[in-house]
Amino acid sequence: MSVQKRIWLTGASSGIGQAIAAQLAAKGHLLAVSARRAEPLQALAERFPGQILVLPVDMTDVEAVQQVGQRITQAWGALDWAILNAGTCEYVDVANFESAMFQRVMQANVQGTVQCIEAALPLLRKGIQPRLVGVGSSVTFCPLPRAAAYGASKAAIRYLFQSLELDLAQWNIGVTLVSPGFVETPLTAANDFPMPMQVSSDEAAAIIIKGMHQGKREISFPGPFIAVLKLMGRLPNWLRFALTKGMARPTSNKEAS
Secondary structure, X not given: OOOOOEEEEEOOOOHHHHHHHHHHHHOOOXXXXXXXXXXXXXXXXXXXXXXXXXXXXXXXXXXXXHHHXXXXXXXXXXXXXXXXXXXXXXXXXXXHOOXXXXXXXXXXXXXHHHHHHHHHXXXXXXXXXXXXXXXXXXXXXXXXXXXXXXXXXXXXHHHHHHHHHHHHHHHOOEEEEEEEOOEOOOOHHHOOOOOOOOEOHHHHHHHHHHHHHOOOOEEEEXXXXXXXXHHHHOXXXXXXXXXXXXXXXXXXXXXXX
């Protein structure tokens, strides 16, 4: 077994987060797991007795997040990894454009992450080979229809973590940005469009954990899907637009009225 790490993982109740939690716990690491729903977190604690600190929280509640940081301080005094995986996704309907939806997505994906960083950094500064990990998205490589809110939030995460990497180097805190393609999760199960090269949550978790152990600055997968998006994103705007505009859903006159 590798050296036991003290890890805070958000979004641990389902999907990629739950798979990461199970795989890290199976390797003997200590985990503080957070999500809004307590029941799945408690199930993890029962599955791995003595290794799991159950800390349910709404990431958008700044005071509650600070209390999580205090609980981790009391339990361990430091963190070696902070994996900020929690987030949400909503798709834009241009016929019924809703600014409140952007606020919800930004609040969960950006402000929630920032509040977790605030709680995690003092603990990471005391950790052993500390690493801050954020989950972005492959959507930041190429603009896609209906993804304006989700993509904008994940573009903010990309810039946030790449900028923080420069500032945190003085404390030897490594920074990793995870940019997955389509992953089988309860969130993506609601999608009503094709999801090419989709991988399972367990596969995604294994790739992410391996990359973190290797100290990678960015972990993106699956390779062929990422390569196509990056290529499309680097095309001249007129050509990228011509190739991707057909993906947009046409709005009927009735919907637009």
